[in-house]
Amino acid sequence: MLTEISTQRKTYYEELQDKGYSRRDFLKFCTMIAAYMGLQSSGAAQVAEALKTKPRVPVIWLHFQECTCCSESFIRSSHPIVADIILDKLSLDYTETLMAAAGHQAEEAMQKTMKDHYGEYVLCVEGSVPAGADGVYCMIGGKSSMDILHEAAAGAKAVICWGSCASNGCVQAAKPNPTKATPIHKIIKGKPIIKVPGCPPIGEVMAGVLVHILTFDTLPALDGIGRPKAFYSKRVHDSCYRRPYYDAGMFVETFDDENAKRGYCLYKVGCKGPSTYNACGIIKWNNGTSYPIQSGHGCFGCSEESFWDNGPIYERMVNAGGFGIEQNADKVGMVALGVTAAGIAAHAVATNLRKHKVVDELIAEGKQSEHELKKD
Amino acid sequence: MNSTTVSSKPQLLRRVFVWELPVRYYHWLNAGCILVLIATGLIIGDPPAIMTSKEAHSSYWFGTTRFIHFVAAYIFLFNFLFRIYWGFVGNKYASWKNFIPTNRQYFKDMWNILKSDIFMTKGYNVHTIGHNRLAGFIYFMTFIAFGIQCLTGFGLYSAMSDWWLPNLFSWVPYLLGGDFMVRTIHHWATWFFILFTVVHVYLVFYHDYVEGHGEISSMGGGWKFIEEEIFKRKKKIKNSNL
Numbered sequence: 001m002l003t004e005i006s007t008q009r010k011t012y013y014e015e016l017q018d019k020g021y022s023r024r025d026f027l028k029f030c031t032m033i034a035a036y037m038g039l040q041s042s043g044a045a046q047v048a049e050a051l052k053t054k055p056r057v058p059v060i061w062l063h064f065q066e067c068t069c070c071s072e073s074f075i076r077s078s079h080p081i082v083a084d085i086i087l088d089k090l091s092l093d094y095t096e097t098l099m100a101a102a103g104h105q106a107e108e109a110m111q112k113t114m115k116d117h118y119g120e121y122v123l124c125v126e127g128s129v130p131a132g133a134d135g136v137y138c139m140i141g142g143k144s145s146m147d148i149l150h151e152a153a154a155g156a157k158a159v160i161c162w163g164s165c166a167s168n169g170c171v172q173a174a175k176p177n178p179t180k181a182t183p184i185h186k187i188i189k190g191k192p193i194i195k196v197p198g199c200p201p202i203g204e205v206m207a208g209v210l211v212h213i214l215t216f217d218t219l220p221a222l223d224g225i226g227r228p229k230a231f232y233s234k235r236v237h238d239s240c241y242r243r244p245y246y247d248a249g250m251f252v253e254t255f256d257d258e259n260a261k262r263g264y265c266l267y268k269v270g271c272k273g274p275s276t277y278n279a280c281g282i283i284k285w286n287n288g289t290s291y292p293i294q295s296g297h298g299c300f301g302c303s304e305e306s307f308w309d310n311g312p313i314y315e316r317m318v319n320a321g322g323f324g325i326e327q328n329a330d331k332v333g334m335v336a337l338g339v340t341a342a343g344i345a346a347h348a349v350a351t352n353l354r355k356h357k358v359v360d361e362l363i364a365e366g367k368q369s370e371h372e373l374k375k376d
Numbered sequence: 377m378n379s380t381t382v383s384s385k386p387q388l389l390r391r392v393f394v395w396e397l398p399v400r401y402y403h404w405l406n407a408g409c410i411l412v413l414i415a416t417g418l419i420i421g422d423p424p425a426i427m428t429s430k431e432a433h434s435s436y437w438f439g440t441t442r443f444i445h446f447v448a449a450y451i452f453l454f455n456f457l458f459r460i461y462w463g464f465v466g467n468k469y470a471s472w473k474n475f476i477p478t479n480r481q482y483f484k485d486m487w488n489i490l491k492s493d494i495f496m497t498k499g500y501n502v503h504t505i506g507h508n509r510l511a512g513f514i515y516f517m518t519f520i521a522f523g524i525q526c527l528t529g530f531g532l533y534s535a536m537s538d539w540w541l542p543n544l545f546s547w548v549p550y551l552l553g554g555d556f557m558v559r560t561i562h563h564w565a566t567w568f569f570i571l572f573t574v575v576h577v578y579l580v581f582y583h584d585y586v587e588g589h590g591e592i593s594s595m596g597g598g599w600k601f602i603e604e605e606i607f608k609r610k611k612k613i614k615n616s617n618l
């Protein structure tokens with residue numbers, strides 16, 4: 001049954017030819033995506049071979065608590081084939097945003113894919129799952145997102161968490177997290193899970209992850225928390241074109257100063273590049289046009305866990321919980337230092353009052369010896 | 377001045393070798409590292425505003441500051457590891473037993489030190505030769521703080537290094553949910569070191585002043601001087617670690 005379907009399904013290359021792409025366009029795409037994936041030059045041929053011979057991988061793409069910025073980012077990735085290949089051709093059997101079907105038809109399509117391609121399809125999840133109030137904060141077709149996720153994940157060969165919502169909860173999970181928004185890896189156990197964080201992630205990164213799975217039939221190499229190493233092993237800071245200013249200690253002090261105009265490092269106005277792992281500095285956005293730092297705004301770490309709670313956006317410092325607003329480590333530390341100094345002064349005075357007898361004895365004893373030596 | 381009546385006869389003092397040479401090396405190396413790490417760390421956390429008309433290529437002071445911080449951190453780590461080792465092979469004043477409470481007496485002694493040196497209750501003058509129990513316990517806390525700084529510091533550093541040693545710490549950011557939290561803990565913990573240093577230096581002067589045993593110089597020569605009668609009393613209490 002499964003092999004039958006596989007032979008019926010067209011390969012990516014066939015689909016692209018139908019769509020009117022030339023072989024040249026196809027190879028250009030393969031080369032580009034292989035480079036993004038960090039493959040060696042022979043990798044482009046491997047990608048081309050895979051897309052030419054392998055049938056489409058069925059994909060179910062679920063949307064839960066999210067804003068669809070991941071999908072938006074994806075369909076705007078630089079090469080048109082990215083959107084075409086993945087969205088039209090990748091056999092998106094179910095995705096709320098882009099599927100033509102609605103209502104029962106759509107549900108049927110999803111059920112069919114889950115049944116026909118059990119253990120074969122890739123489950124993409126955009127958004128977090130609300131665990132609070134039995135999941136009523138996100139219901140689709142009468143089912144809670146929690147139930148849908150469990151059902152869909154059961155037969156998936158891998159789960160891809162698109163964006164920060166699915167990877168770490170993003171804004172819905174920010175304090176106080178009223179819906180108990182939960183990232184996917186905390187719900188689904190025992191399945192290979194790839195996190196592609198970012199708000200949104202870069203379109204080319206998303207395409208790179210998918211093409212890697214198509215090409216090699218394996219997951220890309222992941223780091224300790226499940227992000228593809230090819231895109232998330234370096235900090236934004238490490239590939240920043242303003243890095244020389246950082247090393248030279250030349251910083252923007254305020255956004256309207258001369259240093260900002262000269263394009264100095266945004267470290268002191270809260271750039272989170274030094275603690276953010278992403279490929280923005282290399283792949284950039286909008287066909288490689290720019291990225292936040294290049295347009296004069298610090299990175300605010302959208303691909304890092306709980307970045308909403310790690311504010312303020314325009315300061316290096318972390319506000320202290322329980323110390324009131326606008327209290328950071330250095331301010332609290334300085335107060336503690338003042339209190340310590342006052343305590344020491346009080347202790348020194350008390351020592352001279354309470355222990356004067358002991359001290360006087362020591363002094364007298366020492367002076368007596370001094371006196372006796374003088375007599376000689 | 378000569379009319380001062382002396383209540384006790386001049387004491388005979390006994391020289392006791394307390395801090396072995398490796399302990400003293402450790403102490404001063406550690407002190408130096410901590411001061412350098414605090415200074416460079418605070419600069420890295422909040423660099424001063426320097427207005428300059430130079431181009432970036434002609435300056436590297438911030439990179440140099442970070443370099444010094446990392447070098448000091450390596451020395452600090454190895455020095456710390458050495459001290460842990462010495463806690464098992466050194467003399468009884470260097471032993472790990474001074475720092476980690478293993479029995480109820482430890483806490484009773486700590487309470488006595490509090491009464492003697494902090495609340496200054498009349499009649500309490502606890503004199504110890506090595507670390508007193510309260511100090512020992514606070515050093516145990518500092519060792520924990522050393523550990524926290526090493527874990528968070530090298531955890532942050534691991535992403536910049538290909539060497540296996542810092543990469544042993546690469547799990548730390550994963551555990552804490554990213555570099556941001558690691559950086560925050562690293563920064564907050566710095567203030568523990570600042571406060572510790574201030575209190576530590578004060579208390580050394582305090583003990584020297586009140587006890588007259590040569591507390592300040594002991595970390596130079598390694599010895600303290602105790603009254604003959606205290607020496608005899610200590611010798612009798614054989615089980616005491618003090």
